[in-house]
Amino acid sequence: xxxxxxxxxxxxTREYFDSxxxxxxxxxxxxxxxxxxxxxxxxxxxxxxxxLSHLHGICDNAxxxxxxxxxxxxxxxWVGMGEEDEFEQITETGARTxxxxxxxxxxxxxxxxxxxxxxxxxxxxxxxxxxxxxxxGKYDVVCGLPMHAKSFEEIKxxxxxxxxxxxxxxxxxxxxxxxxxxAGAKGIVVSHHHGIMQYAIPPLMILPEIVKAxxxxxxxxxxxxxxxGMDVFKALALGATAVCVGRELMEPLKxxxxxxxxxxxxxxxxxxxxxxxxxxxxxxxxxxxVIHFKTF
Numbered sequence: 001x002x003x004x005x006x007x008x009x010x011x012x013t014r015e016y017f018d019s020x021x022x023x024x025x026x027x028x029x030x031x032x033x034x035x036x037x038x039x040x041x042x043x044x045x046x047x048x049x050x051x052l053s054h055l056h057g058i059c060d061n062a063x064x065x066x067x068x069x070x071x072x073x074x075x076x077x078w079v080g081m082g083e084e085d086e087f088e089q090i091t092e093t094g095a096r097t098x099x100x101x102x103x104x105x106x107x108x109x110x111x112x113x114x115x116x117x118x119x120x121x122x123x124x125x126x127x128x129x130x131x132x133x134x135x136x137g138k139y140d141v142v143c144g145l146p147m148h149a150k151s152f153e154e155i156k157x158x159x160x161x162x163x164x165x166x167x168x169x170x171x172x173x174x175x176x177x178x179x180x181x182x183a184g185a186k187g188i189v190v191s192h193h194h195g196i197m198q199y200a201i202p203p204l205m206i207l208p209e210i211v212k213a214x215x216x217x218x219x220x221x222x223x224x225x226x227x228x229g230m231d232v233f234k235a236l237a238l239g240a241t242a243v244c245v246g247r248e249l250m251e252p253l254k255x256x257x258x259x260x261x262x263x264x265x266x267x268x269x270x271x272x273x274x275x276x277x278x279x280x281x282x283x284x285x286x287x288x289x290v291i292h293f294k295t296f
Contacts, residue, residue: 068256
């Protein structure tokens with residue numbers, strides 16, 4: 001148990017968030033805008049829902065309710081595994097939804113899920129490449145379906161097949177970021193999949209290196225442990241285009257879509273407050289030099 005606690009990537013990630021300090025810049029500051037431009041569309045916040053799955057027992061039709069909450073907050077919505085009819089219900093809400101597909105061993109399963117998502121108005125599709133392996137040194141099996149690691153050529157094939165932006169989720173190295181760009185991906189999610197590997201580097205620690213390597217060619221999203229507008233700001237300041245929020249929305253989701261939208265809006269207002277106090281009038285003006293690393 002002690003070993004597990006020592007290597008808990010989620011705890012390490014929280015500690016890293018809390019080690020980042022901000023300076024303030026009031027002169028020439030003003031009330032900011034948090035509008036996000038993404039894939040040709042405009043959203044009111046860079047705070048997006050995470051690619052969640054199987055939200056059973058939280059509230060009635062929880063997967064659809066969280067989509068409605070994102071729509072109400074004018075935010076991008078992400079979704080993970082689920083049945084086809086569930087995805088159809090989600091996109092019928094009008095929420096601009098990004099569908100993340102597991103790295104199934106059989107590429108025909110992947111093609112089928114991609115085609116269905118695109119047919120039913122997915123905003124983008126993608127794959128969580130970090131779900132290929134289990135904790136016992138073998139390939140993972142998810143809901144009875146075998147997973148498998150994907151080669152560069154396979155990723156390139158999925159990207160080329162898709163008629164909407166294809167995103168790679170689970171990037172936690174410069175190497176995978178560069179390969180994703182080279183394969184033609186239209187975005188990456190820097191994430192350790194809620195601590196899928198012990199001692200995984202916090203996404204924000206590796207983020208500046210990935211941002212430098214990607215060099216503005218594609219959007220970079222950040223996932224894992226984001227709990228507040230302050231966390232959002234720190235991710236954006238270190239180079240993220242937008243962020244995904246999952247567990248922070250689970251408690252509000254018990255009360256349905258309005259509570260989800262309320263929590264997203266609360267986090268966005270906190271983000272706006274921090275932007276105002278650091279001199280950023282737009283998301284593009286958030287300056288990484290306001291971040292300082294705790295050394296005392």
